[in-house]
Amino acid sequence: MLRFIGRRVVLMLLSLWVIATLTFVLMKCIPGDPFTSEKKYPPQTIANLKAEYGLDKSIPEQYVTYITNLAKFDLGFSINNTSRTVNEMLSDSFPVSAELGAYSVLLALCAGVLMGITAALWQNRLPDYVMMILAVIGISVPSFVLAPFLQKYFGLEWKILPLAGWGDPPQIILPAAALALGQVALIARLMRSSMLDVVTQDYIRTARAKGLPPWRVISRHTLRNAIIPVVTIMGPAIAAVLTGSFVIEKIFSIPGMGKYFVESITNRDYPVIMGTTIFYASFLIMMNLLVDLTYGWIDPRIKVGGREGR
Amino acid sequence: MTMPAERFESAPKRQAAMEVLRRPSVTYWQDVWRRLRKNHLAIIGLIGVALLIIMAIIGPYLQDYSYYEQNLGTGKNLSPSGEHLFGTDDLGRDVFVRVWYGARISLVVGFAAALMDLLIGVLWGGIAGYKGGRIDEVMMRIVDVLWGLPYLLIVILILVVMDDPGLLPILIALSITGWLNMARLVRGQILQLKEQEFVMAAQTLGASTKRLMLKHLIPNVMGPIIVMITFTVPTAIFAEAFLSFLGLGIQAPFASWGTMINDSLIVILMDDWWRLFFPAFFLSMTLLVFNFLGDGLRDALDPKMRK
Numbered sequence: 001m002l003r004f005i006g007r008r009v010v011l012m013l014l015s016l017w018v019i020a021t022l023t024f025v026l027m028k029c030i031p032g033d034p035f036t037s038e039k040k041y042p043p044q045t046i047a048n049l050k051a052e053y054g055l056d057k058s059i060p061e062q063y064v065t066y067i068t069n070l071a072k073f074d075l076g077f078s079i080n081n082t083s084r085t086v087n088e089m090l091s092d093s094f095p096v097s098a099e100l101g102a103y104s105v106l107l108a109l110c111a112g113v114l115m116g117i118t119a120a121l122w123q124n125r126l127p128d129y130v131m132m133i134l135a136v137i138g139i140s141v142p143s144f145v146l147a148p149f150l151q152k153y154f155g156l157e158w159k160i161l162p163l164a165g166w167g168d169p170p171q172i173i174l175p176a177a178a179l180a181l182g183q184v185a186l187i188a189r190l191m192r193s194s195m196l197d198v199v200t201q202d203y204i205r206t207a208r209a210k211g212l213p214p215w216r217v218i219s220r221h222t223l224r225n226a227i228i229p230v231v232t233i234m235g236p237a238i239a240a241v242l243t244g245s246f247v248i249e250k251i252f253s254i255p256g257m258g259k260y261f262v263e264s265i266t267n268r269d270y271p272v273i274m275g276t277t278i279f280y281a282s283f284l285i286m287m288n289l290l291v292d293l294t295y296g297w298i299d300p301r302i303k304v305g306g307r308e309g310r
Numbered sequence: 311m312t313m314p315a316e317r318f319e320s321a322p323k324r325q326a327a328m329e330v331l332r333r334p335s336v337t338y339w340q341d342v343w344r345r346l347r348k349n350h351l352a353i354i355g356l357i358g359v360a361l362l363i364i365m366a367i368i369g370p371y372l373q374d375y376s377y378y379e380q381n382l383g384t385g386k387n388l389s390p391s392g393e394h395l396f397g398t399d400d401l402g403r404d405v406f407v408r409v410w411y412g413a414r415i416s417l418v419v420g421f422a423a424a425l426m427d428l429l430i431g432v433l434w435g436g437i438a439g440y441k442g443g444r445i446d447e448v449m450m451r452i453v454d455v456l457w458g459l460p461y462l463l464i465v466i467l468i469l470v471v472m473d474d475p476g477l478l479p480i481l482i483a484l485s486i487t488g489w490l491n492m493a494r495l496v497r498g499q500i501l502q503l504k505e506q507e508f509v510m511a512a513q514t515l516g517a518s519t520k521r522l523m524l525k526h527l528i529p530n531v532m533g534p535i536i537v538m539i540t541f542t543v544p545t546a547i548f549a550e551a552f553l554s555f556l557g558l559g560i561q562a563p564f565a566s567w568g569t570m571i572n573d574s575l576i577v578i579l580m581d582d583w584w585r586l587f588f589p590a591f592f593l594s595m596t597l598l599v600f601n602f603l604g605d606g607l608r609d610a611l612d613p614k615m616r617k
Contacts, residue, residue, distance in 0.1 A: 015455050022464075026471040140598035142548060144555050145590040148575055243462045247555060251575065262556055265470055273470060277463055284460050 008292065012285050019281045020070055023274045024063055075275030078264075086275035089260055094279075096166060097245055097256035103176040104241045105234075108183035113230065115184065116191020117223070123196065131188060138185025144247040147178040151251070164252045175252045179244045183237045187230055195226040228298060235291040239284050342533070345610040352606020358599030366417050369410025376407065378563035390584050397584040399573070408565035409588050415566045416547045416596060419480060423546030424539045426485035431492025432535060436523055438493070439500030446497070453493050461487050465549065469558045480559050484546055492538055499531040533611035540604035544597045551593055567593040 041049075050056045057065070069076065075086035119131035154174060155163035162171045198204065199222060207217045249258035257276060264272035336344070346352050370376075390397040396405035438449040468483040469475070503509065504527065512526050528535075553559040554568025562569065567589040574585035 011454060015459060018455050019459050019464075023467060026467055029471055136598065136601070137594075139601055140544075141594045142551065142597070144552065145571060145594060148571075148586060149590075239460055243460065243552075247552065250556075265466065266557060268470070273467070277467055280463055281460055 004296075005293070008289055012289055015285050016278075016282055020067065020278055021063075023277055024066055027270050027274055028059060070278065075278070076271045078269055078272050086272055089272065090257065090275065090279055093255060093257045093260050096254060097242075097249070097258060100172060100175060100179070100249070100254060100256060101238070101241050101245060103172055104179035105183070105238060107176055108180040108187055108237060108241070109230075109234075111180065112184045112187025113191050113227065115188035117195060117218075119188065119192040120195030120199070120226075121218070128192075131192070135185040135188045138181045138188075141181070143178045143182060143244045144251065146181055147175070147248055147251045150174050150178055164254075166252075166254045166256075171252075175248050175254060178251075179241050179248050182244070183240060186233060186237070190229055190233060191226065194229045195222060198222050198226045201225075228295075231291065231295045231298065234294075235288040238287045238291075242280065242284060338533075342607075342610045346606055349606040349609060351602045352610070355599045355602030355604075355606060358595065359603055362413060362596055362599065363417065365410055366413035369413065370407050372410075373404055373407050375404035378403065396588045397582070399570075399585050405570075405584060405588055408570060409567075409592055411565045412567040412570060412589060413592065413596070415477065415560055415564070416550060416593070418477070419484065419550040420543035420547045420600075422481050423484050423488050424542050427489050427492045427539055427542045428535070430485070431489035432496050432528065432531075434489065435493035435496030435498075436500055436528065436531075439497035440504060440519070440523060440527065442501075450494075450497065453490050456487070457490050457494075459487075462549065462552065465553065466556075466558060469553065475558060475561045477560060477564075480550055480553060484549060488542065488546065492535070492542070495534055495538055496531055499534060500527055503527055503530055537604060537608045537611055540600060540607055544600040544604075547593075547596060547600070 047056065055062070073087070075090070078084050078086060078089065115131045115135070119128040122128050151163055151174065154161045161174050162168060165171050204217060204221055207221045208214075212220070245256060245258040246262050247258070248254070249256045250262050253259070257280075260272065261276045261280075263269075264276065346356075396409060398404055399408070434449060434453070438446045438453075464487050465480075465483040468486060469479055472479040472482070509522065509526060512522055517526070550559055550566065551568035551571070554566040555572045556568075557572065560566035560569055562573075570589035571586060571593070574582070574589075
């Protein structure tokens with residue numbers, strides 16, 4: 001187990017280094033520099049600005065400074081908004097995105113598992129068909145297609161929920177639902193097939209044979225085993241919610257990281273793009289590690305150290 | 311112990327006749343097709359994909375407008391009618407023609423991604439799996455490291471750097487990162503296959519590595535590869551729409567479903583529903599039919615399901 005964690009941590013650091021280097025190289029490939037603009041500054045000003053941001057040094061020197069700063073979690077300054085560091089922007093906006101993301105993942109997990117159970121218990125009957133049709137819609141309708149329709153009906157026509165914004169608890173419902181839908185569908189499908197798999201096992205028959213009431217067989221024996229595969233897709237699910245938040249935060253004007261990220265792309269604010277990318281990547285990589293460890297922990301039958309069969 | 315000859319009895323002629331195969335033998339692919347045909351959803355998917363391809367080819371010619379032709383006078387925001395089947399947008403462009411033009415872009419992106427999956431993914435995974443040892447170790451470590459990186463983030467980063475929105479940068483960005491799944495799948499399959507007797511037989515007969523790969527190993531992995539591709543296509547189509555929606559993909563005057571949805575977000579507050587509805591509907595439908603087809607193919611090709 002320890003060896004496995006060690007291996008994964010090394011791989012994780014390697015991934016982080018690759019993405020940091022990749023962003024650096026890509027940013028250096030961009031023709032021109034951030035101070036090329038319509039306004040003509042005197043050469044001295046440009047030189048001073050470059051010295052201020054360390055752009056007058058050679059590329060290897062810049063790379064070393066960049067990596068050292070990263071190791072100290074210093075992501076630099078925004079170029080469009082010089083008074084703010086990328087760290088400040090992230091620490092303002094990350095809690096917002098994290099809250100939205102956490103609610104979406106929670107919603108996806110609860111709704112998906114419940115739907116999967118319902119479908120499996122009433123297999124090939126009406127509830128199964130309804131759930132699976134919902135799941136198919138969930139898989140094929142992207143969140144940025146669903147979101148405007150949710151806004152139109154719940155926010156505008158029926159006036160049940162706020163149209164957009166952030167701060168009031170009801171304002172979280174629509175964006176969280178839009179983000180969660182695709183994952184609800186995936187989890188429901190997985191949960192259904194895994195439930196159907198488990199109910200044919202011998203230990204379920206044993207549990208029934210010894211006279212346990214059906215709900216106890218389900219809660220004690222079926223569910224506990226059927227839910228394990230769901231953990232495996234939590235990594236990709238978190239990643240999908242995170243990338244989905246770029247567009248959802250834009251649509252619902254939520255002041256989260258996704259909104260800043262999209263804005264920095266539009267404004268070509270390179271330090272912010274770099275900083276946010278690296279932050280996102282490290283967050284996802286760590287989440288993946290966490291999910292893998294949880295998986296090994298809740299199901300001791302799985303040897304996490306093994307490489308074959310993956 | 312010896313048996314006297316008279317204790318043997320010759321088998322009746324009938325028994326020999328029973329050994330004759332009466333029906334033509336069914337090849338693997340005929341078998342797959344038979345199973346696929348029974349699956350209604352898969353057939354819906356197949357028909358849907360076919361219709362989509364046909365409409366992407368002929369759709370833009372069905373009305374006498376081009377995708378970029380503007381009509382700023384009287385033609386703005388017209389609701390669907392015989393003249394404009396899907397209405398017009400805020401610049402007076404015909405939504406019907408633009409939707410099918412968008413279908414072309416989506417399909418090109420989808421099929422290009424599938425092609426890259428085949429070229430890079432199959433080759434990479436095939437070589438790693440077949441060679442094994444050091445080479446496998448190094449090649450798969452590269453995949454593992456790239457695997458840890460979030461797909462859409464890398465694509466966004468590459469697009470930001472290329473700074474020239476359009477179809478080609480999207481294709482490049484998607485193909486740099488899209489083949490990892492396929493490489494892992496093919497490697498795993500080849501690892502299992504290469505231990506089997508038919509490979510040893512081919513090797514004993516002196517088949518070259520190239521022949522072994524192309525004639526023996528790859529055809530045997532074709533089933534899983536096809537299933538993987540049917541899921542690659544909708545993933546790539548989604549990615550293109552997502553990026554165009556963010557403003558990183560296809561730009562005006564070209565029409566992409568993602569761009570069209572983004573352009574019409576604001577009209578959700580008004581009554582011009584058709585501008586959002588049609589691209590949104592066809593994007594979802596496309597993802598839906600490819601998913602149906604993929605699910606059906608997986609069931610038809612999966613050896614575990616075979617009884």
